[in-house]
Amino acid sequence: MPMSHVTAPLRVVIVGGGLSGASLAWHLAQMQVPVVVTVIEPRAELGRGLAYSTTEPTHRINVPAHRMSLDPDHHDDFADWLREAAASGRLPPDDQADAGRGDLFPRREVFGQYVADRLAPHLQAGAVRHLRARVQDIQRNEDGSLLLHLSDDGLVRADLLVLATGHPPPAVPKVLAGLSGQGPLVADPYDPAQLARVPKDARVLIMGAALTSADVIATLDRQGFQGQITCISRHGLRSRGHGEVIRESEVDFTDPPLQGASDLLRRVRHAIVDDLAQGQGWQATIQRVRDQGGAIWTALDSAARRRLLRHLRTYWDVHRFRIAPQVEAVLDRLIGAGRLRYLAGHLTSAMPQADGSVQVAWRLRGTRQIQRQPFDRVIVTTGPAHDRCIDGNPALSALARLGLIAPDPLGLGLDTTLRGWARDPKGRDSDRVLIAGPLARGQVGELVGAPECSVHSLHLAQEIALHATFGPTAPSIEHARAVGQD
Ligand SMILES: Cc1cc2nc3c(=O)[nH]c(=O)nc-3n(C[C@H](O)[C@H](O)[C@H](O)COP(=O)(O)OP(=O)(O)OC[C@H]3O[C@@H](n4cnc5c(N)ncnc54)[C@H](O)[C@@H]3O)c2cc1C
Known part of the structure; x- marks a missing residue:
């Protein structure tokens, strides 16, 4: 009779509990992936991070509530939560949240409250553990696992480490x-x-x-x-601003395949002209580009990506981040x-x-x-210094010293594979370190807004599930789906 081996569940440690780290923990818990999840985050509540820890009343979400769900399969989750929380008196009245078009733009801190609220049952049940500390240093153990040194002198061992340290502090020009x-x-x-x-x-x-x-x-x-x-x-x-979008644009920017940055620009211009001719704001086209952002970005080679960043980034930023x-x-x-x-x-x-x-x-x-x-x-207000993300953060500096991570070639964050694994300075894929959130956007493309961060976290959770099941040789999620192992 074969001996049965009881293997200890994988220890997944997420460094950073802003939206990216919290949504990854939430997806792992929801999917009941057989791993032990620890989030290391100095802030009191998971999910707030830089964007949603503000208490300033004029700081409002800049994407309507129905687009800011933790759950990509349930777009109205945040909007539903808002209604329930207001009805039960858990939210102070906010008569300015409805901007008059039926779209809700509540205060940013309320979105943080929503994420923390959704995660709370998993924290209480022990499916997710939150350690309130900062990672100060990281060492590699002989078996390849990582040992994290925390600001409260604690030590945490990680079989898989996810970097979700988000936005670095701004640099003074x-x-x-x-x-x-x-x-x-x-x-x-x-x-x-x-x-x-x-x-x-x-x-x-x-x-x-x-x-x-x-x-x-x-x-x-x-x-x-x-x-x-x-x-x-x-x-x-x-x-x-958001303007008025009558209906969603259905232009497909990925078919036929893009021929480069100029081709993309030409197609976007044509789509905007068509939208305007039908009485529709340009916002519908830009939203469509955003929705297809990952596919568009990955279809472009590195020269085309550089050209887009050099010539169009400012225009993209002011039209997409409304x-x-x-x-x-x-x-x-x-x-x-x-x-x-x-x-x-x-x-x-x-x-x-x-x-x-x-x-x-x-x-x-x-x-x-x-x-x-x-x-x-x-x-x-020139924004976080993403090109200096490693130097400013002790966790990232330690991993760079160990040769486990490297900046991405475009200076947007860290080098990763499409499936989320860190790449080392020689371009080799890690099987220990994953990158979540905006730090991965050099490879993934548009990955700053909450909707994209939630989707990326879902993909990472699926990747971790595969890794927990098959080990480092895990097939991709597409492959697993094709052979019915999803
Ligand atoms: C000001 C602002 C407003 C935004 N508003 C919107 C909006 O309205 N709608 C929208 O869709 N998107 C918005 N975004 C974009 C989006 O939601 C963010 O990109 C998202 O919050 C990214 O989350 P994150 O967890 O990756 O990063 P962060 O929010 O930066 O969180 C990273 C966390 O990592 C922790 N950390 C860092 N280093 C360590 C360490 N060494 N040890 C332990 N912990 C560490 C930090 O304490 C921090 O809490 C906004 C972004 C910003 C900056």
């Missing part, structure tokens, strides 16, 4: 280096204390014109700010009152002055013209 440590510089726009110190009548310069810049302006406005704001960015374009209608209304009001303007150009110098202000010089885009103006505050 070189031109502002002389202001570091000085009062007029607001280096971290996500820190409410720094924004609360901006005087109400200040002359404010914001570097960056996208979503974070819009968040900052809405926050200042809520604080009773009465001064002037100048936003400067390379193209001077601000994040667009602002909530409530925030758009604030920006429009301030522009209308002559208190907010957008400039296209780049800063050439920023000199601190004796009176505490900063003399800033910039060159307007497409000209040689230098303009100068004093400001009382300079706020950096």
